[in-house]
Amino acid sequence: MPDLLIELFSEEIPARMQARAREDLKKLVTDGLVEAGLTYASAGAFSTPRRLVLSVEGLSAESPTLREERKGPKADAPAAAIEGFLRSTGLTRDQLETREDKKGAVLFAVVEKPGRRAPDIVAEVLERTIRAFPWPKSMRWGTGSLRWVRPLHSILCLLSDEAGSQVVPVTVDQVTAVNTTEGHRFMAPGRFAVTGFDDYRAKLQRAFVMLDAAEREQAIWHEATTQAFAQGLEVVPDAGLLAEVAGLVEWPVVLMGPIGEEFLGLPPEVLQTSMREHQKFFSVRNPATGRIEKFVTVANRETADHGATILKGNAKVLSARLSDARFFWENDRRTVQTVGLEGMAAGLAHVTFHNKLGSEADRIARIEALAREIAPLVGASPDLAAEAARVAKADLQSAMVGEFPELQGTMGSYYARAAGLPEPVALACKAHYQPLGPSDAVPTDPVSVAVALADKIDTLTGFWAIDEKPTGSKDPFALRRAALGVIRLVLATHRQLPLLSLFRLIFLWRQQLSVAGHADAYAVLVGVQVAIRRDGATVTTPSEAADLLTFFHDRLKVHLREQGIRHDVIDACLAMPGNDDLTLLVKRAEALSAFLKTDDGTNLLQGFKRANNILAQAEARDGVEYSFGADPKFAETDAERALFAALEQAEAAIAPAMQAEDFGAAMAAMAALRAPIDAFFDTVQVNADNPVLRRNRLNMLHSIRATCASVADLTRIEG
């Protein structure tokens, strides 16, 4: 069983592409080998900035011989038919076998495909893999036409077993496979030969190349945390940065250096972002104060001066960067202290948000009006919410956010405090962007919640109004994330927000705004509300409102499914009235989901379905609806009488529970029906010969259905 070693040696591969490339190399090569009839025991892929490596162990030495039989025409078939068969198989008449069959002598072609040697297959698969490699971006170089992520310099391709190793003969454009590679660019220049994976890995290590990215990550993290710990400090964890840095070096050397005293007053987010984005430095903080005091950089080599020159250079670059940041910080704060955050935001009138949706200033005016409208619903002060909305995006005009867009919101909060604004307003500047993703925290301060909802709902209704909805995998404006944000915000507040009427109001309002302008957006909103109240049902509901609600329902399904609630349970609740109230909807779904997991729940569901089926059949056959109400005086058996009593009790309990939105209590009342329904079906024949009894029993089934249907649409539950 030979082992296979492949190394594709190139100029520096972007760090962010390496993990994916390892997976792709492994999959494309092993799939290709298996498809060609080889088997293997295990495979592992590795990468450094300059190489992409695959090691396959226990590869079969050749593919098996394949025997293929094809049945042809009868032996005495017309010559033309036999000719055709010969052509299609590529055989001659005397190579065909004749076999007796129940219809007589039939011709058979037996083709043997001999197995192929592993080197031939590897060569073919490797060339195909290289030529079709799915790099996110690839390039040509020199005079060649081959595409690779950066110029490909050498291919190492070896098959080795006990007898030794041999180079697999493969040439891709001008690159011919060899058994040699290079070590570290600076610390061990020059090529060397290898005999197999273990030899390769060991020799690389001696040539200052740590092959495994995971090992490099570990080495970096271990060394960084050790150095920090020795000085009573801690490294701020950053898995993304760690992976990136591990993809930038073959021989990681961790160096820790100080941040100039004059920069320690900058907000930690600024230090961290500047160091991370520009320099790929880790932040090192003082655990006692939370202050970031040092940086860790990862160099790609050892030097005679133990990194002193490298560290000095890095510290100098950092100083220049942080001087810029400090300049922005001081300037921005001076601006807000003189003209306020609203003054800073003034320029947003000239910034286009989207060419069909107007300027950032228009958008802020809408968010402000909406925040004022939504505030009472989430327990926030309308004035504070409006003030927060007015300034929440001001920092988009700050020099700091101009330089570091990822600090939007964060800087707003700092600058709001510098301008002396109330704390809830300062909080909202940052928090109104949240939640940024499914795992991001949801803001809790009511003012933040109001502005966050207003911002997201404005975005959603805006793009809905111009028909820019997400399609398939395309969601350029992150509308799914916005809708999920609204859902999570509403659910976290436990407040009721009837979305359909809100959407209707907003779509009508947006139509008015396009005429009236945004100067007094809230007054226009109030005007629309007055008109709706005055004209009631005659006011049209824009079709986008229902469409957007459906989009929310789809997002909610995804969200609840992740919480372990089945889609049919959600459907059963969505079919109920008031389904634009997410809080109510989810309470109902959670209660139903819990109920269906109980014994009573599953059995009641069976009873309900049985009742519903019998009733549906009878109604279809008789062409009537048995909704007259059953009469207890026609009850013949105890089971019937017991069910009567139980239904009456259940109805009496369910109605107030539903009124109070206590779904748990409603489900419990429904659960009490289980035993009487079971007993009823065990002892009573619904389709009795006596038409009066039959009608009464069908009417009774109807009340089972109606009672259950007041809780959820159980017909939608599967199973």
Added chain:
Amino acid sequence: MTGKPVPPRSFQEIILRLMTYWGGKGCAVLQPYDMEVGAGTFHPATTLRSLGARPWAAAYVQPSRRPTDGRYGENPNRLQHYYQYQVLIKPSPPDLQQLYLGSLQAIGIDMELHDIRFVEDDWESPTLGAWGLGWEVWCDGMEVSQFTYFQQVGGHDCKPVSGELTYGLERLAMYVLGVDHVMDMPYNDPDSPTPLKYGDVFRQTEQEYSRWNFDQADTEMLLQHFKDAEAECERILSAPETDKAGRRIVMAHPAYDQCIKASHLFNLLDARGVISVTERQAYIGRVRALAKKCADAFVTTEAGAAA
């Protein structure tokens, strides 16, 4: 790459060493283009010569102007007028990275003490309709060069591919010479009879141009110049290919001069703050349209022909 390099003593010595180095590696050492440009890439020795099949190797200094970067000579690192060192070799040689590292060694960077890395940075010039893949080269965490394999210029595929190197000379020199403020950097040898610092040469011009760029440039006139350059570029290219004597002379370079002009005028207008965000894209698109037409014309000439 052996032996300790001798450190240079001045800004001009770094330029001279680069000239000597790349001249020694077979590049034609050209002079700056005599027009205002935003970067060395705009020099026709790069933009136009990266097109077509003819081999090419050139190195030159290009004064570059970025009006919005003016800081009245006060910022230690930012200038509205600075120098780029540009190398373009077509086809890109297989050892371009080694050649490049050799040039760092030549200007006094000791490879045994410094940490040189190639960090992904794809290059795109929306105004030139050009893009390429490559890196920014870091020396101890500082970007010292851009290294790009051109894939497309003026909307044309580059065949063969050119390798382009761009050194930001002031920043690189400040690093090599250990200077913190650009104006303090020795321009010539500090021991010469008339030692001059970068500030002695450029502080006053930085002030003057910053004021003109930000406050004084006549925007009406600049807008008109932009339109004129655009119209002249189109007119030149729409002229018949044969002149009055019946010679075929496609005027790709004169047309391209107008494209360069339009690009710089756009930068000036941008610095004056009279171009809105939405208009920005439209202006860039207009310059790109000119660049594409110039490239279309150049590839029909002898110097730009395909193989």
